[in-house]
Amino acid sequence: MSQKKTALRSAEWFGTIDKNGFMYRSWMKNRGIADHEFQGKPIIGICNTWSELTPCNAHFRRIAERVKQGILEAGGYPVEFPVFSNGESNLRPTAMLTRNLASMDVEEAIRGNPVDAVVLLAGCDKTTPALLMGAASCDVPAILVSGGPMLNGKHKGKTIGSGTAVWQLHEEVKAGKITIDEFISAERGMSRSEGTCNTMGTASTMACMAEALGVTLPYNAAFPAVDASRYLIAHLSGMRIVDMVWEELKLSKILTRQAFENAIRTNAAIGGSTNAAIHLKAIAGRIGVDLNLDDWTHIGRGTPTLVDLMPSGRFLMEDFCYAGGLPAVLRTLGDADLLPHKEALTANGKTLWDNVKDAENHNQEVIRTLEDPLVNDGGLCILRGNLAPGGAVLKPSAATPHLMQHRGQAVVFEDFDDYKARIADPDLEVDENSVLVLKNCGPRGYPGMAEVGNMGLPPKLLEKGITDMVRISDARMSGTAYGTVVLHTAPETAAGGPIGIIENGDWIELDCANGRLHLDLSDEEIQRRLDARAQQPQPHDNLIAKGGYQSLYLAHVLQADEGCDFDFLVGCRGAEVPRHSH
Structure with missing residues (x-):
């Protein structure tokens, strides 16, 4: 295409015949760049x-x-x-x-x-x-x-996928179906x-x-x-x-x-x-x-x-x-x-x-037809309710259909360390109808909102052949993960969201068809618990006091429903050239 009349932004550095243009061009020329590279x-x-x-x-x-x-x-x-x-x-x-x-x-x-x-x-x-x-x-x-x-990925004659194989094989280790050596042997084949x-x-x-x-x-x-x-x-x-x-x-x-x-x-x-x-x-x-x-x-x-x-x-x-x-x-x-x-x-x-418009589908097993889809409705399910006033997200194509409408009692983990310490406890009061709840893993609570929302199931349930449960958190999960997992619950625990006041035994209702995530408590009880929790010190306060980038992050990160950007970064600031310093 011809150059037309477009003004080049770079000409504000390299296009002037003065002291500034001299310096910008001269410093670039220390690599042997020819004069004509700066001309239009x-x-x-x-x-x-x-x-x-x-x-x-x-x-x-x-x-x-x-x-x-x-x-x-x-x-x-x-x-x-x-x-x-x-x-x-x-x-x-x-x-x-x-x-x-x-x-x-x-x-x-x-x-x-x-x-x-x-x-x-x-x-x-x-x-x-x-x-x-x-x-x-x-x-x-x-x-x-x-x-x-x-x-x-290839392992023992089978095709395995990045990340997905990790989740699957690790659950099989916990269920006693494979040994730890068999698990480790898949590392190189996956990548x-x-x-x-x-x-x-x-x-x-x-x-x-x-x-x-x-x-x-x-x-x-x-x-x-x-x-x-x-x-x-x-x-x-x-x-x-x-x-x-x-x-x-x-x-x-x-x-x-x-x-x-x-x-x-x-x-x-x-x-x-x-x-x-x-x-x-x-x-x-x-x-x-x-x-x-x-x-x-x-x-x-x-x-x-x-x-x-x-x-x-x-x-x-x-x-x-x-x-x-x-x-x-x-x-x-x-x-x-x-x-x-x-x-x-x-x-x-x-x-x-x-x-x-002229693209072709060469394999209708991989890219299926509208008449034979993998999932009839694969759009992300956005959930709202008294448990998630700001919304939460579930991926239908990775969920178990019968669990997408479910009512169960909460088994609560206060943070990821609590989850790791107790999930394998044989005395954990949990069954396949329970709803696992993980708190303090949102943008502020686990700084950065780690991909821990797809909590692995309790080994004692895996041993019974249970492969999925409803799980709710303010965390994210890896795109390679799967399961009936409710994520990005907003506001998060650390921002005073209702997820932070759930207690063991509370009844929770998940209704994907109607986009509803409900904590079966009265409005008065929810408010009472929120008020009590607001008086407690929050773990992330100590991180803010330490300074550094994490302090900036915690002070300015928006909630998941707002994209987790920094509040001061939202908006287009353009590319206007700053004043030169010479």
Whole structure:
């Protein structure tokens, strides 16, 4: 595309013939950059979350090189920069604690540096929302390239999925079905290549969300990390971002209300992670789109789950890719008028429907038809009631159908340490009709809202053959996990929510069909307990006093229904260049 009259943001650094321009160009020239690189070329930042401590993203240096080739070929100049890499697999207590920190890193790196646009390299769970949040706050042209999932896991002749296999095999150890040696033997087989989890966990879900939102090229979400097409997408994305500069195709033109509605419907169709509800809300908040939990009900509910992938189904991301990937799902939805906004604009300049209208489904076992879905209604179930005034979330495609309407007595764990100490106690008063309740694991209570909501069942019930129970918490769970698990209960315990006053033996009613989560106590008794609890010291108060990033987090993090962003980060601040200091 011709350069037209677009004013390059980078020219405010490199385009002036004065002292400041001299210094900016001179310092860049210490690497041997030629004069013509500063003359009318878009400077494209490559925002890289590479880290050897984030195994999902450890191959990103090679992906960045392919992006650079594309940028150079299209007439831009690439500049790669690192940002905080919040990998879920190693980072304690949870990568969710640092998602907002990473987004701040991205935002300030973009705003403070001479870049006209960015290519976002994301993979592990929180890196995708963090990069989109940071870029949205600046509203520059941006395109996201995912790192891709691992190859299918293999163990003793069977296919096993990332994360999902851990939960399954660990329950079998506790039930006495396999030995600890058999459990450990599956480690290498579960992770056979570089890339993110190969299940429809949060990493794959958010890659699909990015594609459905339109901020990637088509077919970006599913190609395995080691497939040559992953590098082709990187190269083409590098080429495309240069044209996006000249077209002034900023994120605000793509991340519209319509794009988020498409993503919500898509999440139901793929059996996506509950974490998407938090991340999409946070991204929407940064770009100025009003999105709330009730949107998941009136947009997502009633949508069949078509993708037969673990943890909800049988297959893995490699199978999904070669069956046709996300475009095949979107075409199926569109043909049935289940894609809310076909006209939504995407990063390649075309509409979402233009990108997928000719996609083919090559395997109807993996991507099922509307006549034979995995689950008839796979939209996230948003629950409200006196137990969750701010809402809670359940994933129907991963739940046991008969438990989605259930009434049982609470077995309460005050925090995760309490749960670990007592869950295996043979004298624990619990049966298969009980409701396990875990407190103090929300955004503030367990700083970062760790993925502990899918509590493992008591061994004495596993030994009886019980494989699922209703579980309620203010925590999250891994997208690779499964079960009839109520999550994100808001307000959380540490914010004075009603979940914090549940006692052993209280009756709880779960009614997914009507979106109801009810604690069977009078309003007067609930208020009495809330007042009594408000007088007690809270565990997180000590963390605030310690200072540091956790203190900032605890003071400013919003609740789960608000996306767990920091209150002072919500909104788009733009990319206005700060004053120079020379």
